[in-house]
Amino acid sequence: MNDSPLPPSDDDSDTEITTDEPAAVRKDSLVQLTFAEARVLGCLLEKEATTPDYYPLTLNQLFAACNQSSNREPVTDLGTDEVEEAMEGLRYKHLGILVRQAGARVAKNKHTIEQIFPYLTEGERSLICVLLLRGQQTVGELRQRTERMHHFSSIESTEATLQRLCDYDPHPLIRLIPAGGGRRVPTYVHLFCGEPDTSAFSAAIPPASSRSESVASPSWREEMEQQLNELREEIATLRSEVQSLKDELGA
Structure with a gap:
């Protein structure tokens, strides 16, 4: 499933608009996730920290992040429908939201882990x-x-x-x-x-x-392998961003 387009906004600012807003939740037991939901949440946390310029993520970007070969154990081959369903699960469990940014034609995905765990460092x-x-x-x-x-x-x-x-x-x-x-x-x-x-x-x-x-x-070999994995990840992110831009432009 491709990223769903949104109607254009009259607001030219960079204001981020949420399409669903979870309330702060404190539970007596830890929220339980499926494997796919855990993978999606991990990807959102990772990309927010390592590639903030590309965060929040479109569905295509999130799909690529979930299935990348570096820094993932196990490496997966999740479908876009599975990734989208997992994101919906996170939204239901108050760990994610769907947002749109002014001028963007597709919705983007963002974690809200701070809603349930507000004091994490x-x-x-x-x-x-x-x-x-x-x-x-x-x-x-x-x-x-x-x-x-x-x-x-x-x-x-x-x-x-x-x-x-x-x-x-x-x-x-x-x-x-x-x-x-x-x-x-x-x-x-x-x-x-x-x-x-x-x-x-x-x-x-x-x-x-x-x-x-x-x-x-880590040895020099491990350090080199880590750097190589990071470069591969950055390339995958850039490719995903280019594809997202093509989708927004209708190319």
């Missing part, structure tokens, strides 16, 4: 984002993979931020999976899709032989 949001996009990870992996969104000065500061999310009031947002049962180091998972099945993690043994090795600074 930048670091906390970046960790949630990467956990939504890449699943179970060690503290070292999380520190490295959030670098473009937030700089953690040390492993200890990363762990402290993760602990705040584990202790989040009124309900935890993530869970620490202790070492053991085939796991050589502790890992973290988000709880937006429910409690994790820890038995499923037993076969996933990190290659590091110790915790100190698992949280060490």
Whole structure:
């Protein structure tokens, strides 16, 4: 499904107009998302932080973000209808809205995580984002993979931020999976899709032989691979933006 055009606006300003406005919600239990909804929310958080000039996202941009091959585990092949349905689910759960910007012909998609979690810090949001996009990870992996969104000065500061999310009031947002049962180091998972099945993690043994090795600074090869992935992501975003402009112009 392509982005739906909107009637032109008489307002020439850059004012953002929401087409549906969620109220602030505080729930006694954590909102539960489908896998697709979690992927969409993670993409919106990521693009807001890393490519703010292209945020909010059109449906085509969101579709490309969900299915990009870099910084995603697992890599998916969601259809545009699945992405649109997932976004509708986020809107229903007060985690997203559809907006239009003055002069734009298509609606755009925006997360509203601050409506339910108004006190999340930048670091906390970046960790949630990467956990939504890449699943179970060690503290070292999380520190490295959030670098473009937030700089953690040390492993200890990363762990402290993760602990705040584990202790989040009124309900935890993530869970620490202790070492053991085939796991050589502790890992973290988000709880937006429910409690994790820890038995499923037993076969996933990190290659590091110790915790100190698992949280060490990435090698030059890993840094180069990360930079290459970032360039691929930027190219995919630019291609998506060009396609969106063509759609708006009716090309």
